[in-house]
Amino acid sequence: MIIQHEEIERLIAGMGDQAQKLLAATGRRDPLMIGIHTGGVWVAERLHRLLGVENPLGELNIAFYRDDFSRIGMHPTVAPSRLPFDIEGRDLILVDDVLYTGRTVRAAMNEIFDWGRPASICLVVLVERGGRELPVQADVVGRSLSLKNGEHVKLTGPEPLALEIRKT
């Protein structure tokens, strides 16, 4: 099954609305946005534009914080992490494409805290699927999917974006 880019843009627009409402409700101002490589950055770029965030977009490569280094070893490199701002005491919006086991988000938070101590982190994901292995939850979700055993969802891009559900 495939979710095409028009639907995805629509989902992201909805996520933008939800995020704005959440920030207003919690009094978080002038947020910094960080996308997790690679799919999360693609989603974050669109959100960044939609929400009119003035601060530059941060990009996180969590390769060095994964918990599976001793099992899998070094991954082929993606671009290095780039956080062109000081996160000390700031409100962050962390963006990823798919929330599954929760390990990616844990790694991302570990890395963020090595850069500094944020005031808050709000997690925004395009797709949330079942299968959480850690106590992690998204604050804003584009779409919830319930997948069968052996099925995986993957965001392809950067242009056009498409969500593919594949059997491994």
Next chain:
Amino acid sequence: MRVRIRNGRLIDPARKRDVRGDLCIAGGRIVAAGRAPAEFTPDFDIDAAGQCVIPGLVDLCARFREPGAEHKARIRSESIAAAAGGVTTVCCPPDTSPVIDTPAVVELIHRRGADCGLTRILALGAVTQGLQGERLAEMRALQLAGCPAVSNARAPIPNSEVLRRALEYAANFNLTVFLFAEDHYLRNSGVVHEGAVSTRLGLPPVPATAETVAVSRALQLAEQTGARVHFCRLSAEASVGMIAAAKASGLPVSADVAICNLHLTEDDVDGYNSDCHLIPPLRTAADRDALRRAVADGTIDAVCSDHQPHDDDAKASPFSLTEPGASTIEHLLPLMLRLAQDGAMDLRTAIDAVTRRPALVLGNGGGTLQVGATADVAVMHAGETITVSRRSLRSAGKNTPFSGWRLPGKISHTLLAGKVVFSA
């Protein structure tokens, strides 16, 4: 004891042709070669059908590590290895500890060798006291004690005047000088041949000139003094030419080469293989081939094992820190047969180079199967193959660079003065 070795192929380098037949031994000597006399009744029969019967090997250099390095090996363990390799005469160089520069050490080694009784050990006396290269050793006393020759082992003699006088003094008593010719300063603590491999591995190099400069010097001093010089362990092609020219001009010189330099090259050092850390170093393929040709045509008279058994620790270090030398005596004959198999020389020449020709250098009339000769004999299956493995080495030194090699020549019996000292 009367022994008959029956139905073998007798390969006697002293004879022009092989003979099929019996070799008869009595009183430690050969009494018939070819056909057993009708009245000869042996006490002991050896069936040599399908096998070759050759003179026992004469090895001009093997270190049995006594006295002084007993943690590496003993005369007993190495005699066993020698006998298993068909080697019946062995020359021991003087770099023992203490050095063989007194008759007492000569007698010690000869007595221990005789007590073992498995191979004939001949101690080579030192040329200079303590092998220091300065004062002459008491060569006459050493000669009378039984040394067939004197040698500098591997110790340099940088002072040319000392070398001249040492050759002159040895010539005075008709003593052959076994000279390892190497320029100490050109060697410059090198460990491998100066060339592409030393450059790539970053190992301190030994140029070929370290040998050729010293050979040239020694040849001219040999000419001046009239000394009989035997050049030990040649390794470079350029040395061969010089020896050939010297012989052609009538100088009484001879030469030998170590068996490793006939099979291995600098490339075998690759991977920092310390079993290939040797003195002289393994040089290029061109050098190896030139050395083979020289053995085939007689420019190089003899091939020796240059046997140097080592304890494991001596080889277990970064390359430059390891001790040089290989444990080879058991495989000297198979490695010579392999040269014949590879076409580098014919079988008779290969056997000649480790029997009659080294015996001629020693001047003791051995290395043949002639009637009247001492019955030092080896019986072997020339066609059967052995596989070299560290574990199966009888020598106390497991440092062989030929591990895994399959070589022709399985020795079934070795006899020393008519007594069986090895049987498979």
Next chain:
Amino acid sequence: MTAHDIQLDEHGRLKHFLTTEGFSRELILEILDHAESFAGVGDRAVKKVPLLRGKTVVNLFFEPSTRTRTTFELAAKRLSADVLNISIEASAASKGESLQDTLRTLEAMHCDMFVVRHANSGAAHFIARQVAPHVRVINGGDGRHAHPTQALLDMFTIRRHKRDFESLSVAIVGDIAHSRVARSEIHALRSLGVPDLRVVGPKTLIPAQVERLGVRVFHELDEGLARADVVIMLRLQRERMRGALLPSEQEYFQCYGLTAQRLKAAKPDVIVMHPGPINRGIEIDSRVADGDHSVILQQVSHGIAVRMAVMAMTMGSLAQPAERGH
């Protein structure tokens, strides 16, 4: 290439890091790419990533060296490893026994990685053959054979300044015969496809048959520097005068010292490198060392990122090469 290339595991991954000889272009670029990722770690508040957390890295130095040891130490600590520094005075008597015993003692203490610096060529290979299967060995310099991390950080530096290795002229100047840096750089530059690789020095300091490594030999500095894109100056050690290889430092500087005047023979955008420490006024003039073409200080700062990359990759090869998930 050694008879058994013990650096790579059966899947072709980096297991030990001993020499650049035999490395493919792809492997070198992979290391440089990983190093780029690590380069930013020093800019963070917490200058660490947790990749080697819980691992013990031992700096086993048989030769004294402050700068190399400290960069390896920093690299290991930035990977969150625990670090042990062991300096062993090499003595003629200690030789192989203490080396093997030292290794066994350290392994009994569950050390995971050795960074080895030794005065004898082949020492790192020797140690790599001795260690248990899960232990990793990194060569911090062995005799005159190899200094692979230095070569890689130099490749990293060159890549940052010159886009394309395949069009470069690179000159390595100095005591090639005794230089482990030179040998490692030659192998790396060849693998990266540098078409014009030159060594420059007096005959007494050029090793036998060095052309077989894929270089052109020059004994005149001006010819060797002509139109060069990269010039790598090697350190001249004092001992060379004692071994009858050179008469004096002054004459060496006259003939082979890099001055601004000499540098004019190279391309206008030439970069000048030196593995350090520099002998000012002997192999290189101060004004060049501190000048616009010099990238020497950058080399130093790149050393940590490159060493982090190498340590992470070798330790990472312990893992199963499974399907890389999510």
